[in-house]
Amino acid sequence: MHNNPSDLIVVDQLSKYYRVANKQPGFKGTLKHFFDRKTYDVSAVTDISFKISPGEVVGFLGANGAGKTTLLKMMCGLIHPSTGLVDVGGFSPQRRQTAFLNEITLVMGQKQQLIWDLPPMDSLYVNAAVYGLSDHEAKVRINELAEMLELGEELTRPVRKLSLGQRMKSEILAALLHKPSVLFLDEPTLGLDVNAQARVRSFLSEYNKRTGATILLTSHYMADITALCPRVICIHKGKLFYDGDLDSLANSLSTSREVKVELKNPCASEQFKKYGEIQDLNDRFVCLLVSRDKLTDVVSNLLTDFDIIDLEISDPPIDQLIGELFIKGEVN
């Protein structure tokens, strides 16, 4: 495989197996488990290959347990691959060399690194010392990021008294202190309310534009992915399912369009059956799922057959499509 110099991250035929023990239920099972452990290999990630260019924002999609986190951890060097290759900026992540660690950062939505009893500011200066930043550099950097993240006096309040959103923003600040050029974000908006999610998202997008940093994130909030990631990589049961831009994923998935119609007078559902699959019918509002090739005919027929006040055509919501995708994958 030829490494193009424009590739920042190269993942080639990467696999990870875990050895797990199998325990039967009950006391007898426990005894057996203690004395004679039966183990077998479970594959978490199987034969995944992709490349990522500098400055890209890539979203990793997949159900819980699909292998997203394992993949992310292999790219930042926390998990050794069983077979295959990972290269991040010319480094082999699993060796965790200082030069590599200075370039990357990891934020995990469900695990925190700030000291619980102290204000974030204390943890920030500890981190600065660990990365060898001078007090002056640290101060400049903290001010810059705090402004972008809209953090003010929260930074001098004990972490335990901060809201989840404020805490997450402080965590992100701590993770970005050393100006990393590759960001690994594992569910960075987990548990946040809609507003806080949106703020984290807009920060990440701005950070990407300002610094040209590469961002890789997993999330199961579809809104994160649609707002941030032009490119998505879908993982299903440890295998690469789709790698490409989000729009064409939606296009290739949705062979149908949603047609929402507002009628002048209420009509019975039978009348719409011949046009497409009825998603919703409520008094004067109808929502139909129409396959793309029939779309123009159906719309013109609808316009001639009914008194229509308003008509709207749109893609079905992406998370619904992804869900269908995974179910389809199950069947195949």
Place this chain on the structure above:
Amino acid sequence: MQRYFKTIRLFWSTAFASQLEYQLNFLIELLAMLGTLLGSIFILSLFFTGGRQLGDWTWESALVIQGVYTFLDGLTNALLRPNLTEIVNYVREGTLDYVLLKPIDSQFWLSVKKFSFAGLPEIILGLIIVFWAAIQTGSSFSLYSLFVFIISLLIGFVILYSVWFLIAASSIWFVKTWNATEVLRALLAAGRYPISAYPVVLRFIFTLVLPVAFLTTFPAEAILGELKFNILFFGFILSSLFFIFSRFFWMFALKHYTSASS
């Protein structure tokens, strides 16, 4: 290197700040420490009422050992316990991931992140007891005996640290190792009394198998000017081996962690 010093300074000042967040807890810790100390001096004084001797140790020289024990116990409470019992939580909560991705030695981070200031009075008190009791024995200090004393204390501490770290590091496999560290504290407690106060078999075990003698008896002998040079040398080699082994073991444990964790 400078980065490591600055990091330690910030680790400990933040540790101090977070302890002061809970004033009452801090006071209780200090009181508990004082109680233990008074208790053990009282027990020791019982041994010596009526002019009895413990091994070939007089009351004063046995008090030197008590002082060394107090000092090491203080260091344990200040450094080893807060840091090494925490490793289990790093593993369980997965925050070890953050430590491993810092451009700093992970064993260093896990070993010095915290410093409990409740251990500090014990450290100072231990040293006071050592020197006061040593003066009482009538032995005169030389710069040399002071130097040997410091080296042998270091040897004792490194051995204790390494063994404790080994046990703590095994939490990567077993997750729960709290009981094992309690055994270790009991081991240190065995060093409260002169090694020659124990039966020959135990004396042998405490010197060669479980190096309790190196923790307390040998430093005490050093300040009394009685430590043989070859024992110091042997201790130096032994503690170096222990330390090197703890590092290799940690590398090995991390290899397992990074290949099995999820």
